[in-house]
Amino acid sequence: MLxxxxxxxxxxxxxxxxxxxxxxxxPGGESTTMDKLAxxxxxxxxxxxxxxxxxxxxxTCAGMIMLAxxxxxxxAGQETFGGLDVVVRRNAFGRxxxxxxxxxxxxxxxxxxxxxPATFIRAPWVEKVGxxxxxxxxxxxxxxxDRIVGVRRGGLLATSFHPEITGDxxxxxxxxxxxxxx
Amino acid sequence: xAEQTPETPTTGTPTTGTATVKRGMAEMLKGGVIMDxxxxxxAKIAEDAGAVAVMALERVPADIRAQGGVSRMxxxxxxxxxxxxxxxxxxxxxxxGHFAEAQVLQSLGVDYIDESEVLTxxxxxxxxxxxxxxxxxxxxxxxxxxxxxxxxxxxxxxxSKGEAGTGDVSNAVTHMRTIRAxxxxxxxxxxxxxxxxxKELQAPYELVREVAERGKLPVVLFTAxxxxxxxxAAMMMQLGAEGVFVGSGIFKSGNPAQRAEAIVKxxxxxxxxxxxAKVSRGLGEAMVGINVEELPQPHRLAERGx
Numbered sequence: 083m084l085x086x087x088x089x090x091x092x093x094x095x096x097x098x099x100x101x102x103x104x105x106x107x108x109p110g111g112e113s114t115t116m117d118k119l120a121x122x123x124x125x126x127x128x129x130x131x132x133x134x135x136x137x138x139x140x141x142t143c144a145g146m147i148m149l150a151x152x153x154x155x156x157x158a159g160q161e162t163f164g165g166l167d168v169v170v171r172r173n174a175f176g177r178x179x180x181x182x183x184x185x186x187x188x189x190x191x192x193x194x195x196x197x198x199p200a201t202f203i204r205a206p207w208v209e210k211v212g213x214x215x216x217x218x219x220x221x222x223x224x225x226x227x228d229r230i231v232g233v234r235r236g237g238l239l240a241t242s243f244h245p246e247i248t249g250d251x252x253x254x255x256x257x258x259x260x261x262x263x264x
Numbered sequence: 265x266a267e268q269t270p271e272t273p274t275t276g277t278p279t280t281g282t283a284t285v286k287r288g289m290a291e292m293l294k295g296g297v298i299m300d301x302x303x304x305x306x307a308k309i310a311e312d313a314g315a316v317a318v319m320a321l322e323r324v325p326a327d328i329r330a331q332g333g334v335s336r337m338x339x340x341x342x343x344x345x346x347x348x349x350x351x352x353x354x355x356x357x358x359x360x361g362h363f364a365e366a367q368v369l370q371s372l373g374v375d376y377i378d379e380s381e382v383l384t385x386x387x388x389x390x391x392x393x394x395x396x397x398x399x400x401x402x403x404x405x406x407x408x409x410x411x412x413x414x415x416x417x418x419x420x421x422x423x424s425k426g427e428a429g430t431g432d433v434s435n436a437v438t439h440m441r442t443i444r445a446x447x448x449x450x451x452x453x454x455x456x457x458x459x460x461x462x463k464e465l466q467a468p469y470e471l472v473r474e475v476a477e478r479g480k481l482p483v484v485l486f487t488a489x490x491x492x493x494x495x496x497a498a499m500m501m502q503l504g505a506e507g508v509f510v511g512s513g514i515f516k517s518g519n520p521a522q523r524a525e526a527i528v529k530x531x532x533x534x535x536x537x538x539x540x541a542k543v544s545r546g547l548g549e550a551m552v553g554i555n556v557e558e559l560p561q562p563h564r565l566a567e568r569g570x
Contacts, residue, residue, distance in 0.1 A: 095532065110292045111316065112352055118314040119532055143292070157311065157351055173351060178375035179398045181285045182278040203288050204353065204375070224278065247288045 083246050087258045095119075097128040105138035105237070105261035108145030110203065110244050113172065114157050116148060126163070133165040138237030140257040146233075146240035147172055147206055154209065165238050167212030174207040174229070175242075181205070186231060186243070188219050193256055200231070200243035207242055208233055237261065286400030286420035289376065290484035293317055293353070293421075293507055297497070297528045298486070300324050300511040302342075304349035306520070313524035317353040317375070319509070320346040325382050325429025326512035326551065329563070335383045337365040343372050355402070360569055361387025363396075370399040376421070377401045379414075381568035382428045382511075391569070394418030404488065406439045406566055408446035412467035412475070415483060422481060424505070425566040426489015429512050431553035433490040435566055436500060440487055444504045450476040489566065492517070492551050494530030494544045501534030518548030 084091050084107065094100060106129075108116075120126040133139055133149070141149040148162050150170035175181070181203045189195035200221070208230035211217060219232025219241060231242035237260050245253040296316030301307040307318045322338040323331065337358050347354050353375035358365040360379055365386070369377050379392050381404050394401040395418035404425035405411035411422045424443060426436030446465075450472065453461055458476055462469040474482055487500040488509035497508045508531050510524075517523045526543035533539035556564070 111294075112292070112296065114311060114352060115296060115314045115316050115528070118312075119529070122529065123533075155351065177373050178285075178289055178353065178400065179370065179373060180280060181289060182280045183282050183284060184278045201284055201288050203285060203292055222278070244288060244292075247291055248284065 083249075083251060083254050084258070086251055087255050089258055089261075094129075095125070096123060097125050100125075100128055100132055100137075103132075103137060105140070105257070106132075107246075107257075108139060108141040108148050108163075109246060110143035110145065113144040113147040113153075113162075114160055116144060117160055117162070120163075121161070126161070130163045133163050133238070136237065138257070138261045139165065139239070140254070141238075141240040142244050142246060143203065143205055143242060146170060146208075146242055149238055149240050150208075151212075166233060166235055166240060167215055168208050168233055168240075169210040170206045171209050172206050173204050174209075175202055175205045178204055184221055186219050186221050188232060188253065190218050190234065190256055191216055193259065196252060198245070198252065199248055199250060200241075200245070201247055202231070202243045205231070205242040207231055234260075237264065281398035283420065287483050289353075289400055290402070290421035293486075294484055295532060296507050297524075297531050298355065298507070298509045299514055299524060300509075301346060301515070304345045306515055307346045307350045307354075309521050310514075310524055311350045311352050313521060314528040315352060315524065316507070317355055318346065318350060319355045319357065319378060319511075320374070321357050321382075324512040324515060325565070326431075326516050327429075328382060329429040329554070329565075335359075337362070337369065337383070340368065340372055343369070343374065347373060357383055358392070359383040360385040361390050361392060363392045366392050366397060366399075366401075370397055374399065378423075379403050379419075381425060381565045385568050391417050394420075402486070404566070404569060405443065407442045408450075408475075409465035409467055410569065411443055411481060411485075412465060412471050415481070416468055416471060419483065421484050421486065423486040423488040423509055425569075426487065426491070427556045427559070428489045428565050429554075430490050430556055430559070431492040431513060431516075431551045432556045433492070433496045433499070435556050436487050436489045436491060436496075437503065439489075439566070440500060440503045440505055443481075443485065447475055447479060447481070451479050490556070491527075492553065493547075494526045494540050497527050497531045498534040498537075498540045501531055507531070513551055516551035518550075523547050523550075 487505035
């Protein structure tokens, strides 16, 4: 996906692999597993520090959880890298039978907005955002309400949904823009 | 916390149970380990060890094999208990062809159904019509044709079958190698040869052509059946598995928590022998194995399903 946006990529599992990165993507998956493995293999602190020092990051679903300063419904002792002053509720949209697709409006301040086909899989949502955090996307609920599903602050971007599995590159391209131009 | 000015919500309508959502769920498990558990306590151990999901069942395959009899879907109370105990996805098994068991599992809110040869088949001709469900299905396969027939019926994830409950990885290897080799072979065929290939694979031409063009299945491919050690998991990942199911291998071993963690780490760092060596130390007794070659033919689970 990123390579199709014209950038070179490397997989990061070890602290040494953080060297030379201009930005990092924290993909979907299980946030509990990511936390566990990052801590076991001494990646947790170096990556948290790199994010604090301004390494741009794009987190999707579990990646959004890892970028949030606060989580609800995590497991005991679960930690996140943090960086975004938001409260994220894990598995907020429900179990797999509740997973859904929906076209959401993506409205970034640094580019034109667009309608985006979003895929939500046991997805989290953002309950609260702190000062300076920009809301870039909302999903509508069946009861007519809506939830925050995309946030950004500086070089940190996070979505509840998975742009990586649909082949639609527009949000990844916007992230690459953020990394290139700040 | 500051109040945000709400933007106008979108006009999108949420749609559940789509192929993207079902297959996407399996994408999120890639690189991970899914563990068989029979109690909420075991589920908790699996979650703490870093499992990406658990498979709730009444007896692990090694016990099913030892005790014999008809093996069925688990008690809903047991599944509920496991769903309550963990926050990671919970899968459960239904008998091959038993669509009513699958309906029950969907109603319980499990995240994935394994239409599994480990249980006693309910229908010796037909598998479940998996398109009819909102919940996604994983199915076993010993070769490419079998995998494609399951995908045609709506499976959103495939696992190579191996031979469950043995601790003998040899059949997992055979099945994974077979599936991958058959995919490579398709890629080498001329376009007009794919029609005959589809006939031989007993799978729809469109799907066969898609696999030939992409060089991979349209769904995630895990391995299962006989994985008992970190090195087993690392080998299966190097052979092209996108993740690992571990059944009896963990909770039939001497130190389940430590072995569970070791297999998770070996699956993540499958290409790093130093890590696999490190996590393989001091694990205690592995499960007592059964050599698949010594199993009488009627007792081989992989031959269930067609």
